[in-house]
Amino acid sequence: MSCWVSDVRAVVIGSKHVIRSKVLHSMRIRDKPLNPWLIVEPNGVIQASHCDCMAGLGEVCTHVAAMLFTVMEIVRIRD
Structure with missing residues (x-):
C-alpha cells in the first residue's frame, strides 16, 4: 500500500x-x-467525493x- 495515504476510516x-x-x-510533503x-x-457506485485541495473543489x-486505490487494495487483501 501507499505511504501517501494514511488513517483510512x-x-x-x-x-x-x-x-x-x-x-x-505530492509536491509539498x-x-x-x-x-x-x-x-x-x-454495490461500489460512488455517490459523492470531495477533498480540501484546490482541485477537490471540483x-x-x-x-x-489515491484514497480509492488504497481502499481497493485493502478490500483485495481482505478478500
Whole structure:
C-alpha cells in the first residue's frame, strides 16, 4: 500500500459507506495532509467525493483517486 495515504476510516450510515483518509501532497510533503472523503453505495457506485485541495473543489482530484486505490487494495487483501 501507499505511504501517501494514511488513517483510512469507514463508517456505514444507512446503506451508504462514508470513507475518509489523510493524503500527503505530492509536491509539498511537509504540508499538512489533505482530507479527502467519499460516499459509496454497497454495490461500489460512488455517490459523492470531495477533498480540501484546490482541485477537490471540483469534486475530483488525485488525492481522492489515491484514497480509492488504497481502499481497493485493502478490500483485495481482505478478500
